[in-house]
Amino acid sequence: MSEDPNTTFLPEDRDDATDWLNSLLNKNLRVSVTDGRMFWGQFKCVDAESNIILHSAYEYRFPTSSQVAAAVTSSSVTPTPTGTTITSSSALSAPSDSDPSATPQEAYESATSTSSSSGKVKVDLTSRHLGLVVIPGQYITKIELEEFASQVRARNRGFGQGFHPGWRDGGIS
């Protein structure tokens, strides 16, 4: 089975597809939805309409343009303290292969890009704990799989067997 995240399954690959989905269970997913929010949580269940159930989910809301603007003006002096912060270089911009369907995200990304033009600005990513959530497939714009850097590295070196056995087998052996 290919590890390329961009491959797609054809209807006849049904068994492979099911195996692959099963391998994702209990992993942390980041699911973005049409209104611009992102949900982070443990993947528990999915059905044919890609209604996804996440356990221990958190909701992340990207800063609005006004917040970013405020951050640009004020935080040049005081960097924001700890907590959930996001830099323009990490997480959100990391998936460079962002698919074109993620329209609401673009608003955000343009916002960050304006700020990043003036240097690196940290903006609070507001988050909330939600618990168990079901995300209807119709709202989903993007799904990301979280992995440890070590897993990815190990896989890239050709150690592991891909996603299935988990990072321990892949990384430490």
Next chain:
Amino acid sequence: MIPDDHQAAVQRELLTLSLANNDRNFLFEERQAPSMSNPGIIATNITKKFLSACKTLETGEIVKDGYFTLFEAVGALEIGDPKMDSGCLAPGETLEETYDVNRQLSAPEVLGIIDQLLCLEMAWHLGYPLAQTILTSVYIEALVEPAPATLQEADFVRNRKTPRDPMTTVLRAYCSGLVRTCADVLETIRDELYYEEEDFVTNTYRRNLMDHIDRYEIRDEILSAKHTLHELRAEIGTDITQALSFRLELRSAFLRALELIEDRGSPDSLQIPWYQMHSVWEAILKLPGLAKEVPEAFSTKLQRKLASSMPPRPIVTLSFDEAAKHFKKLCSDAIDAIKILDYHDSQSLLNFVFHFQAQKPQPLVYIRCLLQNLLFKDMVLLDRLSIRQVMDDDLSIAVMPAHELLDPNNDLVEAPHSARFAIAHQMELFRKRAAQAYIDIFRVLCQNRCRVRRMLCHLIQDWEQVQLDAEDIDQLLQIQIDETPLAYQSQTTLTTGSEPGYSLPLSSWAYLYKLRLMEWIVQLGFELEVYAPDELAGMYWYLSHLAKTRAQHVERIQAFTNHRFSELRSSSSSTSSTSPSPSSSSNPPPPSSYTKPPIPATPWIPPTQPYHPPRGWPVSISSSLSDPSSTSGAGTTGTTTYHYSTTPEAAFTRSLTYLRSTILDAAITWEFADTVSVIYTILSRLGLITPPPRPYGTDEQRYEVRMKPFKAVSLPEVPSYQTWKGHALGIGTGGVNAGGEAGKREGEGKAGGGEERQGEEEKGEKEGEEKTSHLLKFAQQAVGQAKKAFEVLEGLGEREAFAAGGGGGGLSVSPPAPPTATSVHPPTATATTSGSTAAAGGAGPAGSGNTRQAQQHQEPGKGGHKRWMENVSRYRRSVEKAERILKEGIKKAVEMDAEGRTTEEIKQVVKVKVPRSEEVWEQGGHWWWIVPDVEVVEST
């Protein structure tokens, strides 16, 4: 091997693993949301692959974790559904609140915001979540989020560059006070037993309520805000300055009140700030109409930022007048609650709690938790008594005054062969066994009314068990006592025809409580409208049955106590000066001097013993108590001789007084319950109350359900359905007294329980259905008896009624009554502000209130007794109502029935309505007595 940097990365990753996956704890657990920018974690976009993989699934097929059940999935929040997803934004809606917290505020606007906050605060006290109340305020949100480390930091705008506007200063001081009080209230409630979401919502949505900031600092801040305000006086006007500073004072006093409760000063000092708050409210209400509302400073949008899965819900709106009413009630209830610390005896304590909680409307949950806090904090009752002290006091009042079992010196005996060593050991076992059940009575009474009933149903099972265990301990102890020659085997004559028995004091005590709790359960059923109108006849009969059982049981206790008392007296007279030694130590309840009982084991029952079950004793009660000059059987009169039972005599007198008042209470309960039961029997017999069609159940099944709480109790046995039904239908209910014995009964005063009951059982079956007119006669007599007993009851002083002590209480009257509601009756606290005595106004619409009012005037200010009197007066109004309808409506109906009129014809003339329990309350009656409204309408 793994390179070093790699290892470090793994460690970092391990640290960022989210550990707590248990969702249940999330409400109270502070957990940081995982960071999205951790360099150790890489997110790969798998959207296409994922969606395509899903497409290969067939409809209805799912991929799921084996340990994840679809049942759990039902609880999942659906994202995008505006009813469930609080973060869901309508198109074009912004999350941001556009209100500028830094804008200039005028004084009326600040007043408006504060008033709105007051309303929201009360709504929170009433049970709405913070999210729908004060956390909807933009100002509060700005103040507490992000959580300020110090009070200086707490401001609507952080790192302010320009000095604060004076009006904002006032608002900020007020808001910090408000938030801090909420934190304290919350803590008090959380520490006690309450029902989440039923009584109160303690969720703070992970907002820090500044509980780490010292109250002093905040009060200083409020004080300086008041100075600021007064400097502006000329500018903004005197009235509004006053209005604002009153509100600041209110907040400051509230903080002070909470501080004192935490520090526990003397009861008097605890009350001061509550008195202050109450009078500040009076002042606030004298300056109405100055505020200008600022609705835009409150927004449901803020709820989206809270740690809650709840979608935005509307802000709870409570009018200012309503909030003021609740707030004032809160203050006066707090004042009353604090009076509980003024302990006199265990029964007064119980009555205090009972009557305090039986108010309508019930005190708010904060007050109920405060009461629990005052009662049990750190398992020290009322801050100074051990559970043992209170229990021993109670045992001494109820069953064993001046008893050697309760002698604290027993504990000092170290010789294992000594009987007293064994006694101390066994008593300790018993205390351990019974303490929880005993304490639970208080705890249960502090819950909301529905819970009280429900929990009492569980509690009687505990008491059942306590009683069984106590029987074992009693048997062991009586052996020990036998060794010290105290003869108990002389009881033959006490209960007619029964075998000689031991006194079994501990199990008697437990049984007495159990019976009382059972009566409460039935009566709370009336209050909570558990029973349908056509069931009332049967349930009141059952109540009367329970009350009779209790009366008989108390008689038994009384006989033993009397016996011991007479032994004590005869021994003290024979040994003259030696006995009730004045040297007794200051241990209040069980006198330590009572160590060697030189009892000649001759049973001596005075020939005039008024305690024989069948007849006479109620007469003796009435004569002895209504006429204070005559001596009761106990040989002591007056109400002041036994404040603390420091001598055996005093202890006996106190106990006998208690037993008498209990019997009196039980007698009233059964007489009146009989009355009401018969009233309903007559009404249903005449077809004036008809059961609704019930195609899905039988009366017997319903009876099973009604009696379910009592099934677990072995004694008293639940009567069989046939017995119950028979009584409910009036077969033999009035058998004894209504017919031939009617006249005789008059002469007897009150008929004793035993006789009546036996009569019922025997004759009931023989005679079959009583004539309705006989039932009427019976009811009229019963109500007459109840009324007579009332007159005695009303004459009881606070000590006799066991309603001593500060705040409230009442006699062991099992039908306790909520003291009058705020609306009917200004609460006691009015005395604080205006000095007016609360009693006068609401006392009684009923014509017969005169004697009662006189009573109240004699003893004003004593909260406990006053509340008890209020209870009695409600009770009395119910009795009078029953008497009236028996004389008028029901008599008329029965006559018409005798004339052979049909039900329809009777209905034309006599209108019957079974009131709701609330209506009963509003009419001034007691809602444990649902007396029907029966009116004669002259038909044309």
